Amino acid sequence: MEQIAIYGKDKIRRSTTTQNLTAVLSTVNNKILLVGRDPQADSTRMVLGDLNLKTVPDTLRNEGSEGIHLETVLHPGFDGIKCVESEGPETGAGYAGRGITASTGLFENDQSNDLAEKFVFTVLYRNPETYYLAE
Numbered sequence: 001m002e003q004i005a006i007y008g009k010d011k012i013r014r015s016t017t018t019q020n021l022t023a024v025l026s027t028v029n030n031k032i033l034l035v036g037r038d039p040q041a042d043s044t045r046m047v048l049g050d051l052n053l054k055t056v057p058d059t060l061r062n063e064g065s066e067g068i069h070l071e072t073v074l075h076p077g078f079d080g081i082k083c084v085e086s087e088g089p090e091t092g093a094g095y096a097g098r099g100i101t102a103s104t105g106l107f108e109n110d111q112s113n114d115l116a117e118k119f120v121f122t123v124l125y126r127n128p129e130t131y132y133l134a135e
Contacts, residue, residue, distance in 0.1 A: 005121040018122040019046045025118055026079040033116035034077070036085040043122040044085055047077035053085040070115070082115060 006021070008014035015036070022034045036043025041055050054062075056073050063072070075083045 001117060001119060003119045003121070014122055015043045016046070018043060018120060022047060022081055022120045023078055025120070026081050030118050031116045032081045033074075033119050034081055034083045035119060035121045036083070037122055041085045044075070044077065044083035047081050048075060048083055049077070051075070053083065055085040057086075074115075 004021070006014055006018045008017075018034070022032050026032050034044055034047060036053075041053065044053060045051070053075055054073070059068060059073050070084070073084050077083045
């Protein structure tokens with residue numbers, strides 16, 4: 001499994017770049033899982049045809065952590081790309097962002113290697129704590 005992370009600050013078209021990269025990778029027969037980690041939860045919107053997803057934190061709030069699996073928050077998009085919106089940390093939340101922590105747990109607990117060959121993450125970089133998300 002290969003992991004690709006696109007980092008950037010506000011207003012640099014990080015989500016657009018990530019979605020375009022993911023679309024290109026999917027056209028060469030790669031199984032892709034796109035994980036959005038922006039506070040606006042818009043990192044998967046183009047791949048899903050402008051569909052707003054229920055995010056991992058939304059699902060946790062509504063259904064609780066018991067019984068939540070990756071399939072619960074996984075949505076199929078363009079060319080078979082699988083999408084998950086984690087939401088990112090709010091300003092100042094850094095590494096402690098609940099959606100990021102919950103999503104990471106889902107990838108570790110489920111058979112995520114069978115879902116995708118490449119994991120593509122978009123990560124908002126606002127403070128030094130955010131840097132450690134993909135390490």
